[in-house]
Amino acid sequence: MNTRGQTMSAPVAQSRRTMADFLQTLGDIPADRVRWNPLPGTATEADAVQLHESQCYCELVDGTLVEKPMSAPEGFMGMLFGYFLNGHVVPRRLGAVIGADAQFRMIEGNLRLPDVSFTRRERIPNPIPQVGGWCPDLCVEIISPINTSAEFALKRREYFASGCQLVWEIDPRARTAIVYRSANDTGESVDRLEGGTVLPGFALPLATLFAEFDAGTNDIA
Numbered sequence: 001m002n003t004r005g006q007t008m009s010a011p012v013a014q015s016r017r018t019m020a021d022f023l024q025t026l027g028d029i030p031a032d033r034v035r036w037n038p039l040p041g042t043a044t045e046a047d048a049v050q051l052h053e054s055q056c057y058c059e060l061v062d063g064t065l066v067e068k069p070m071s072a073p074e075g076f077m078g079m080l081f082g083y084f085l086n087g088h089v090v091p092r093r094l095g096a097v098i099g100a101d102a103q104f105r106m107i108e109g110n111l112r113l114p115d116v117s118f119t120r121r122e123r124i125p126n127p128i129p130q131v132g133g134w135c136p137d138l139c140v141e142i143i144s145p146i147n148t149s150a151e152f153a154l155k156r157r158e159y160f161a162s163g164c165q166l167v168w169e170i171d172p173r174a175r176t177a178i179v180y181r182s183a184n185d186t187g188e189s190v191d192r193l194e195g196g197t198v199l200p201g202f203a204l205p206l207a208t209l210f211a212e213f214d215a216g217t218n219d220i221a
Contacts, residue, residue, distance in 0.1 A: 026061055027151030035065035048111050049131060052103060060111040061154075068113050069144035070100070073217060077142045077172045078115040080212055085118060088195070088202045095121040095137075096128075104132040107162040112155060116140035118199060135162035137198050143171040157183050166198045175210050 022040065023029060034040060038047055041063045048060040058065040078100055085097045100115045117136035125133070139159050141152060156167050160183035167180040169187075178187040181196075193209075195202030 024150075026064065026066060027154045028148045029066060029151050030146055033067045033069075033146070035067065038065070040064040045105070045109070045111060045131065048103065052101075057101060057113060059113055060109075062110065068100070069146050071144060073172055074115065074142040074144050075100070076217060077170060077213055078140075080209070080216070081116050081140060081142070081170065084204050084209065085116065085199075085202070088199065089118065093121065094199070095119050096124055098132075098136070102132060103130075104135055104162075106135060106158045108158070110158060112139075112158060114139040114159075115142040120198075135159055135164045137164065138166045138168070138195075139164050140168045140170065143169060143173075145173070156180055166196065168193060170209075172210075172213060175206065177206055 019031065023031060023034070026034070035043070035051075035058060038044075043060060043063050043065045045060060048058055048065060051058050051065065057068045057070060059068055060066075082097050082099055089095060089097050096119050098117050098119070100113055102117070103111045103113055104117070106112055111131065112135075114136065117140065118138040119132075119134065119136045123134055123137070135158075139155075141147075141155065143152075152169060159167055160180075165181075169178045169180070171177075177190055177193055179190050179193070180187050191206050193202075193204045193206070
């Protein structure tokens with residue numbers, strides 16, 4: 001069954017003749033990130049939520065549970081980034097900055113976990129549900145060595161199709177940031193992140209971000 005409770009069709013199953021074919025549909029991710037209980041293609045949102053409650057963070061992708069890379073450098077960068085965002089958002093009561101342990105339901109039923117996100121206040125339901133039934137206005141991904149470019153391309157398509165307006169991908173090792181403003185955007189490498197219409201007035205030079213990152217960690221390059 002897929003995320004909508006329907007049995008996988010024969011054409012879909014036949015199109016995944018090998019493990020390589022299957023992993024390609026998930027963004028060419030390593031096989032050790034795929035959970036096999038429940039079997040790929042049969043997992044539901046309830047399965048993902050149950051794992052989440054046991055501190056096993058997985059994204060639900062077409063009925064398959066895919067483990068999200070969680071390591072100290074990326075976790076620290078995510079928290080640091082959240083600190084800078086909150087410094088702009090909280091005093092102005094603009095909305096909510098949320099970390100990597102939040103599940104958001106995409107338009108086709110997949111669950112994604114951006115490393116950091118911002119949602120405008122008027123879009124947040126009260127009370128906030130356990131699984132966010134919306135896509136944030138801004139999604140930030142912190143790149144890990146075991147992430148793939150194809151995986152992020154799939155995520156961006158889902159984010160923008162589900163209502164996201166801005167995606168930032170931060171690589172703490174390469175000291176780079178790529179900005180995407182639409183699903184068809186090829187990405188712009190920048191040295192200063194600006195909120196634009198999503199977060200008016202927000203600006204963060206990468207030099208400032210990485211200086212604070214280096215002050216709290218050893219060199220990971």
